[in-house]
Amino acid sequence: MVLKGTEMPPSPANLPCPNCNATIEIYSAKWCYCLSKNLSVICPSCRSCFCKLLDYPRAADWKLALQKLREWQTEEKFRRALETFPASAFNSSTVLIVDDDEEIRLIAGYTLREMGYRTLTAADASEALAIVVQQRPDFVLTDALMPKLDGRQLCHRIKRLDPTIKVIVMSAVYTKSRYRSEAIKQFQADDYLPKPIDFRHLHDVLQKLSKRAA
Amino acid sequence: MTLEELQQRFLEGLQHRLTDLTQLLVGSADPDLLMRMFHSLAGIGGTYGFHGVTDMSRSCENLCLKATYEQRPLTAAEVHQLEEAIVGIRAAGSPDRPESGRPVES
Numbered sequence: 636m637v638l639k640g641t642e643m644p645p646s647p648a649n650l651p652c653p654n655c656n657a658t659i660e661i662y663s664a665k666w667c668y669c670l671s672k673n674l675s676v677i678c679p680s681c682r683s684c685f686c687k688l689l690d691y692p693r694a695a696d697w698k699l700a701l702q703k704l705r706e707w708q709t710e711e712k713f714r715r716a717l718e719t720f721p722a723s724a725f726n727s728s729t730v731l732i733v734d735d736d737e738e739i740r741l742i743a744g745y746t747l748r749e750m751g752y753r754t755l756t757a758a759d760a761s762e763a764l765a766i767v768v769q770q771r772p773d774f775v776l777t778d779a780l781m782p783k784l785d786g787r788q789l790c791h792r793i794k795r796l797d798p799t800i801k802v803i804v805m806s807a808v809y810t811k812s813r814y815r816s817e818a819i820k821q822f823q824a825d826d827y828l829p830k831p832i833d834f835r836h837l838h839d840v841l842q843k844l845s846k847r848a849a
Numbered sequence: 850m851t852l853e854e855l856q857q858r859f860l861e862g863l864q865h866r867l868t869d870l871t872q873l874l875v876g877s878a879d880p881d882l883l884m885r886m887f888h889s890l891a892g893i894g895g896t897y898g899f900h901g902v903t904d905m906s907r908s909c910e911n912l913c914l915k916a917t918y919e920q921r922p923l924t925a926a927e928v929h930q931l932e933e934a935i936v937g938i939r940a941a942g943s944p945d946r947p948e949s950g951r952p953v954e955s
Binding site for chain 1: 850852855858862888889891897
């Protein structure tokens with residue numbers, strides 16, 4: 636069963652599963668998880684993925700479906716991250732979030748508070764240093780690139796001030812995992828997160844650093 | 850604020866950012882400034898769950914980075930590419946996007 640050409644499948648589109656012959660309602664079936672170049676569906680009965688079988692045209696409409704699938708996956712990550720770590724687990728720790736983008740400060744603050752952390756925010760490195768001196772947070776989550784004093788200088792100064800404060804640097808520039816160790820070394824940070832932030836990953840990092848400190 | 854309210858706030862802010870980007874493109878089209886703006890958008894989009902915004906913004910950032918690296922202004926073709934990408938980013942962050950996993954029916 637192969638759909639080719641430029642025609643879109645009819646709506647609603649019912650197709651028999653080539654594997655178990657169950658009826659698949661294309662539009663309400665789950666999208667496949669493998670994100671191959673051909674968007675496809677999973678048979679609700681036998682769970683087969685038909686990426687290799689269905690050859691739909693990659694029209695803009697279908698790109699939106701891919702985006703929606705990714706959004707759903709992100710929401711799932713948020714949900715799983717919050718479920719994995721109960722609020723009581725880290726309720727004594729404080730995280731200072733440093734980013735010149737308010738949008739990042741807001742979403743990171745929200746998610747960390749949902750996890751049970753206390754949060755502080757700073758829009759630049761100077762403000763962050765003042766907070767570090769006054770309040771001594773347990774963790775600093777900082778952007779790498781910021782105007783005036785950048786993340787690297789901020790990390791160095793924090794470590795000189797108090798080496799026990801755990802610093803996590805995040806960057807949208809060095810997003811490949813192979814840059815991680817080099818970035819940690821350059822920034823004298825305790826860990827590194829690529830942007831966009833994966834909050835489940837952030838959870839794992841905070842947990843790891845908490846255990847190391849304990 | 851709830852997660853939904855934060856996402857809604859991001860989407861509203863996104864439309865303003867894209868308007869600024871469009872104005873900059875028809876104006877000075879400074880590749881360095883554009884690169885910074887797309888860079889910021891790439892980092893934020895996926896953090897809020899809008900990975901389409903991140904993917905397209907990163908492509909735009911790379912295009913501007915190339916011009917900056919070569920110390921030249923953007924070509925007419927590059928400006929056109931960026932304009933088209935902005936339309937795509939706007940669609941990717943549109944509040945009217947489909948609520949289910951279904952494709953939009955024409």
